[in-house]
Amino acid sequence: MSTPESHPVRAEAVVDLAAIRHNVSTLRARAGGAQLMTVVKADGYGHGMVPVARAAREAGADWIGAAVLEEALGLRAAGDTGPIFCWLTTPGEPLADAVEAGIDLSASAPWEIDELAAAGQDRPARVHLKIDTGMSRGGAVPEEWPALIRAAVRAQAAGRIEIKGIWSHLASSDEPKSPVNETQLATFTEAIEVAESFGIEAEFKHLANSGATLALPETHFNLVRPGVATYGLSPFGHALPSAELGLIPAMTLKARLAMVKRVPAGAGVSYGLTWTAPRPSTLGLIPLGYGDGLPRHASNGGPVQAGGRRRTIVGRICMDQSVLNLEDDEAAAGDEVVLFGPGTAGEPTADDWAEVAGTINYEIVTRLGARIPRRYVDSSQTASVER
Numbered sequence: 388m389s390t391p392e393s394h395p396v397r398a399e400a401v402v403d404l405a406a407i408r409h410n411v412s413t414l415r416a417r418a419g420g421a422q423l424m425t426v427v428k429a430d431g432y433g434h435g436m437v438p439v440a441r442a443a444r445e446a447g448a449d450w451i452g453a454a455v456l457e458e459a460l461g462l463r464a465a466g467d468t469g470p471i472f473c474w475l476t477t478p479g480e481p482l483a484d485a486v487e488a489g490i491d492l493s494a495s496a497p498w499e500i501d502e503l504a505a506a507g508q509d510r511p512a513r514v515h516l517k518i519d520t521g522m523s524r525g526g527a528v529p530e531e532w533p534a535l536i537r538a539a540v541r542a543q544a545a546g547r548i549e550i551k552g553i554w555s556h557l558a559s560s561d562e563p564k565s566p567v568n569e570t571q572l573a574t575f576t577e578a579i580e581v582a583e584s585f586g587i588e589a590e591f592k593h594l595a596n597s598g599a600t601l602a603l604p605e606t607h608f609n610l611v612r613p614g615v616a617t618y619g620l621s622p623f624g625h626a627l628p629s630a631e632l633g634l635i636p637a638m639t640l641k642a643r644l645a646m647v648k649r650v651p652a653g654a655g656v657s658y659g660l661t662w663t664a665p666r667p668s669t670l671g672l673i674p675l676g677y678g679d680g681l682p683r684h685a686s687n688g689g690p691v692q693a694g695g696r697r698r699t700i701v702g703r704i705c706m707d708q709s710v711l712n713l714e715d716d717e718a719a720a721g722d723e724v725v726l727f728g729p730g731t732a733g734e735p736t737a738d739d740w741a742e743v744a745g746t747i748n749y750e751i752v753t754r755l756g757a758r759i760p761r762r763y764v765d766s767s768q769t770a771s772v773e774r
């Protein structure tokens with residue numbers, strides 16, 4: 388049987404673990420005295436949850452952050468024994484497994500405290516109380532905060548839970564000058580004071596995502612939770628590119644052309660024939676499409692580096708395939724093209740794709756599907772590992 392190494396791949400996402408470690412160290416330095424939680428939800432923003440978490444721990448991440456229970460339990464199953472925080476559960480989920488595994492969990496309402504209290508069999512559940520400081524996503528709204536605190540205090544007194552943290556999430560840290568940040572910070576500080584008035588001295592207080600870790604030191608408290616910056620992507624997009632933040636994009640998405648052909652002037656391309664060759668043109672077939680996570684909104688504009696030049700996807704991006712306008716370039720089936728990478732060798736970046744598709748760099752990397760193999764390299768050494 389052939390192995391992944393025995394033949395050239397159709398497409399791959401190469402992830403540089405040295406870049407991840409560098410970014411984690413950079414974020415640690417930016418966090419000042421606060422502890423660092425590296426957020427690896429959604430398969431490490433598409434980079435691979437377990438390899439990223441391992442690299443982050445190597446670079447000194449104190450905590451790993453996961454959104455859902457399967458992620459947190461997956462980290463434990465992969466051998467991560469350090470602090471893990473998981474914040475998104477629905478009624479009836481197997482919280483007992485998480486409590487048993489020593490995973491810190493979140494509560495936004497008294498009924499969640501009841502579930503967590505019931506989940507702790509041999510040990511109390513470790514709980515972080517979430518206040519909604521203005522984003523209206525998770526968290527208790529300030530009017531309901533005292534009721535949440537009272538339920539938590541009762542469950543703690545009964546030995547069923549341990550209140551480990553108070554936390555919230557910022558809506559606009561990608562715009563550091565937005566007054567919303569100040570308002571949310573004030574609401575958070577007030578919520579801590581209310582908790583203290585009930586005798587709660589939570590060990591961890593956390594609010595800051597990547598934008599706030601990098602630009603709003605007053606929101607750091609004693610724990611920060613950056614996600615996207617870990618992967619070398621700027622939370623501020625093109626407004627403040629990653630290089631200016633000292634971050635290194637970790638992922639490079641490459642493919643090999645499935646075929647190359649010359650078409651005459653007037654040839655229409657892809658579904659709906661939304662692009663027509665203005666003159667005789669060479670087209671390359673990229674074996675990637677929206678089924679792999681390329682945004683269909685980048686049809687007629689997705690940037691790609693081919694033969695050292697910037698070229699553009701023409702026509703609609705299909706489920707499995709896209710057509711690249713190579714103009715008059717010399718090219719052949721099997722040639723490698725780069726859809727995005729760090730940008731240091733002239734290739735497009737995830738930010739470039741985000742701009743064309745009208746989205747954010749987060750979505751470009753996170754949506755890459757399971758059909759694209761991830762290959763791990765360590766640019767500080769030379770080894771590479773398949774997944």
Ligand SMILES: Cc1ncc(COP(=O)(O)O)c(C=O)c1O
Pocket residue numbers: 426474556595596597598612613614615616622
């Ligand atoms: C609760 C929570 N904390 C931290 C993060 C990390 O955010 P970012 O990727 O913007 O750093 C996220 C991601 O959206 C999140 O949902």
